[in-house]
Amino acid sequence: MNTIIFRTIAPILVAIMVVFSVFVLLRGHNEPGGGFIGGLIAASAIAIYGIAAGVSEVRKALKIDPLAIAGFGLFISGFSGLMSLGAEAPFLTGLWTYFEIGNAKVDFSSVLIFDVGVYLVVLGTISAIALALEENEEGE
Secondary structure, eight states: OOOHHHHHHHHHHHHHHHHHHHHHHHHBTTBSOOHHHHHHHHHHHHHHHHHHHOHHHHHHHHOSOHHHHHHHHHHHHHHHHHHHHHTTSOTTOOOEEEEEETTEEEEEEHHHHHHHHHHHHHHHHHHHHHHHHHHHHHHO
């Protein structure tokens, strides 16, 4: 099913899916969404690009091994839990701070850091699995 139409539209579709996955990531904990669903959407985009362009092109575009991305996400998620211990609160307690940028008040939380970590874990893990399966398919 690797037609010229699919190969042409895939990069545009991938860009839209990645932007949407970041949107879903950032709206999590306020509305449905979060790191897990956002990571699945982004990993699906990588799988689509892999089908259209080939695994070697995806690996060149990523520049980092997907399992390294997953490991870094796990580190970030663990770090967000340790932040609460520094504030003498139970592990993974949400901490909030506010920044003023101009006239706008921006909320920043350890929950967002945890969600970014989950996003990277899901993105890296599912991408590694999808690329391994696509490599196996190309080899046959």
